[in-house]
Amino acid sequence: MLQLTDxxxxxxxxxxxxxxxxxxxxxxxxxxxxxxxxLGMADIFTILxxxxxxxxxxxxxxxxxxxxxxxxGHICPVYYATLAHAGYFPLEELKTLRKFGSRLQGHxxxxxxPLLETSSGPLGSxxxxxxxxxxxxxxxxxxxxxxxxxxxxxxxxxxxGNIWEAIMLSAKEKLQxxxxxxxxxxxxxEGYTEDIMPLEPLKQKWESFNWHAQTINGHNFKEIxxxxxxxxxxxxxxxxxxxxxxxxxxxxxxxxxxxWHSKLINKEEGEKAIEELKNA
Amino acid sequence: xxxxxxxxxxxxxxxxVEKISTxxxxxxxxxxxxxxxxxxxxxxxxxxxxxxMYLFARKYPERFVQVGVAEQNLVTIASGMAAMGKxxxxxxxxxxxxxxxxxxxxxxxxxxxxxxxxxGSHTGVSVGADGGTHQALEDxxxxxxxxxxxxxxxxxxxxxxxAIVEAVKINKPVYIRLARxxxxxxxxxxxxxxxxxxxxxxxxxxxxxxxxxxxxxxxYNAIMAAKNFAQKGVPIKVLNIxxxxxxxxxxxxxxxxxxxxxxxxxxxxVVGGLGSAIAEVLVQNYPVPMELIGVHDQFGQSGTAxxxxxxxxxxxxxxxxxIERVIKRK
Numbered sequence: 001m002l003q004l005t006d007x008x009x010x011x012x013x014x015x016x017x018x019x020x021x022x023x024x025x026x027x028x029x030x031x032x033x034x035x036x037x038x039l040g041m042a043d044i045f046t047i048l049x050x051x052x053x054x055x056x057x058x059x060x061x062x063x064x065x066x067x068x069x070x071x072x073g074h075i076c077p078v079y080y081a082t083l084a085h086a087g088y089f090p091l092e093e094l095k096t097l098r099k100f101g102s103r104l105q106g107h108x109x110x111x112x113x114p115l116l117e118t119s120s121g122p123l124g125s126x127x128x129x130x131x132x133x134x135x136x137x138x139x140x141x142x143x144x145x146x147x148x149x150x151x152x153x154x155x156x157x158x159x160x161g162n163i164w165e166a167i168m169l170s171a172k173e174k175l176q177x178x179x180x181x182x183x184x185x186x187x188x189x190e191g192y193t194e195d196i197m198p199l200e201p202l203k204q205k206w207e208s209f210n211w212h213a214q215t216i217n218g219h220n221f222k223e224i225x226x227x228x229x230x231x232x233x234x235x236x237x238x239x240x241x242x243x244x245x246x247x248x249x250x251x252x253x254x255x256x257x258x259x260w261h262s263k264l265i266n267k268e269e270g271e272k273a274i275e276e277l278k279n280a
Numbered sequence: 281x282x283x284x285x286x287x288x289x290x291x292x293x294x295x296x297v298e299k300i301s302t303x304x305x306x307x308x309x310x311x312x313x314x315x316x317x318x319x320x321x322x323x324x325x326x327x328x329x330x331x332x333m334y335l336f337a338r339k340y341p342e343r344f345v346q347v348g349v350a351e352q353n354l355v356t357i358a359s360g361m362a363a364m365g366k367x368x369x370x371x372x373x374x375x376x377x378x379x380x381x382x383x384x385x386x387x388x389x390x391x392x393x394x395x396x397x398x399x400g401s402h403t404g405v406s407v408g409a410d411g412g413t414h415q416a417l418e419d420x421x422x423x424x425x426x427x428x429x430x431x432x433x434x435x436x437x438x439x440x441x442x443a444i445v446e447a448v449k450i451n452k453p454v455y456i457r458l459a460r461x462x463x464x465x466x467x468x469x470x471x472x473x474x475x476x477x478x479x480x481x482x483x484x485x486x487x488x489x490x491x492x493x494x495x496x497x498x499x500y501n502a503i504m505a506a507k508n509f510a511q512k513g514v515p516i517k518v519l520n521i522x523x524x525x526x527x528x529x530x531x532x533x534x535x536x537x538x539x540x541x542x543x544x545x546x547x548x549x550v551v552g553g554l555g556s557a558i559a560e561v562l563v564q565n566y567p568v569p570m571e572l573i574g575v576h577d578q579f580g581q582s583g584t585a586x587x588x589x590x591x592x593x594x595x596x597x598x599x600x601x602x603i604e605r606v607i608k609r610k
């Protein structure tokens with residue numbers, strides 16, 4: 001497992017900050033999109049692509065890569081920005097987000113960017129796909145395959161029925177190589193999750209569905225790495241990591257405000273946000 | 281006259297013609313496909329017996345996934361398996377799949393162009409006693425509207441078996457439409473089958489006055505109607521369309537040019553199904569008078585298969601009446 005020295009943590013913090021700045025620049029340029037979740041998940045994407053995932057930016061379709069399915073496709077600006085910072089494509093291309101002919105479609109789209117594991121946006125079906133990938137791998141490589149399968153979902157996405165079908169099946173099939181990370185930011189388009197459709201007690205729900213469940217601070221690299229290590233040490237069931245995050249993290253006027261789930265960032269707001277990120 | 285270049289069943293007109301359901305053809309075809317290709321996997325939503333998936337599940341338990349009564353999961357799990365190189369066959373009743381899970385099929389299978397084979401059994405009113413909730417009459421429309429999707433509708437159990445084997449060979453999403461009821465065996469093992477191609481099954485040795493274009497087990501009724509007209513000296517050809525998408529445009533245009541009038545026959549809503557697909561070809565290429573046999577803006581109900589086929593206007597007499605109407609419009 002990855003050893004996080006203070007030096008490495010500092011490096012990761014700077015990387016996450018750069019990714020957040022890219023996210024703001026992209027969304028200002030695009031004139032629409034979803035800032036809240038994208039900023040909130042920047043730390044998790046950073047540690048995944050710069051510490052946890054087995055992947056190769058010079059060979060995106062490497063057969064032995066770990067698979068990551070982004071189910072809540074609307075936070076794709078952070079996904080694209082992380083991929084660019086990791087070397088999958090030039091940083092310059094990030095400015096094409098949501099524009100005609102761009103590989104960086106408004107929601108992740110394999111037709112334009114085939115290195116994505118799936119196209120997503122319609123909520124609730126990413127976990128089934130990750131589970132299907134894991135099942136297929138088990139048929140080929142057996143129960144002790146070293147390939148890992150990750151699925152990132154949003155909290156409000158758990159209002160979809162499809163996802164509970166996948167939760168049941170993954171536990172039934174004891175998909176030990178499957179790890180779900182929930183972006184638990186408590187907000188969705190029209191308000192707070194607990195007002196719109198309460199999800200709590202969330203950890204107990206997963207546990208009662210026979211999943212190994214952990215709750216962590218989704219902005220703490222050490223906690224994320226330890227939780228993923230724990231998840232992979234569990235051999236008889238799939239794992240879920242409930243990552244408490246702050247939507248809009250790093251930009252004070254956006255933090256924890258559901259209004260910023262999908263709101264246009266104007267030029268002045270963008271400049272203010274980048275200033276704040278740079279000075280943090 | 282049956283087109284014997286196609287080696288069709290010579291006993292088709294016997295009173296005791298052999299009858300097997302297309303779903304049985306699927307079950308046997310999937311085992312065959314599984315024997316030929318180790319990447320073939322099966323998924324079912326608690327309907328192993330009725331979809332005949334059990335034959336595959338019994339032979340290849342390690343390549344079978346029971347997903348429970350969860351059709352949205354059925355196709356999205358299949359999509360994930362296809363992403364890892366598998367060729368999944370996901371079976372259920374068509375009202376549930378592709379009925380309940382259409383968006384999942386659209387985004388995770390058609391949009392991603394994953395080679396998942398969606399098997400929809402129990403289509404049409406011939407489902408019978410279970411009633412209208414279980415009789416899929418909209419599935420062709422739901423699937424043929426999707427880019428990348430191939431739509432197959434075999435006319436008998438033998439064609440169903442071939443459709444399964446061929447579906448494995450194309451790296452595309454495929455929908456395969458099946459029926460519950462035992463229906464006459466029209467083809468033989470030697471009858472050619474090719475995705476995207478159709479065949480004239482019945483052709484009197486004269487220029488046709490009407491062309492019938494039919495799909496699924498109702499091809500039998502279409503042939504019976506054409507035979508009755510042949511006895512009255514009116515030549516009518518029957519074109520079997522088992523590949524609804526891609527559609528054999530040339531064969532449809534050629535038949536319209538020869539006969540100057542078309543009757544479509546399907547056990548589906550006439551809106552959005554085969555008849556609509558043919559009309560789309562004709563209006564853009566060679567407009568001729570056309571009558572559409574199928575279900576007209578209604579849901580089904582309980583009864584026997586033959587009672588319901590008659591009641592909803594898809595029996596031999598209804599087809600004959602449509603032929604009379606279309607001849608008058610020429």
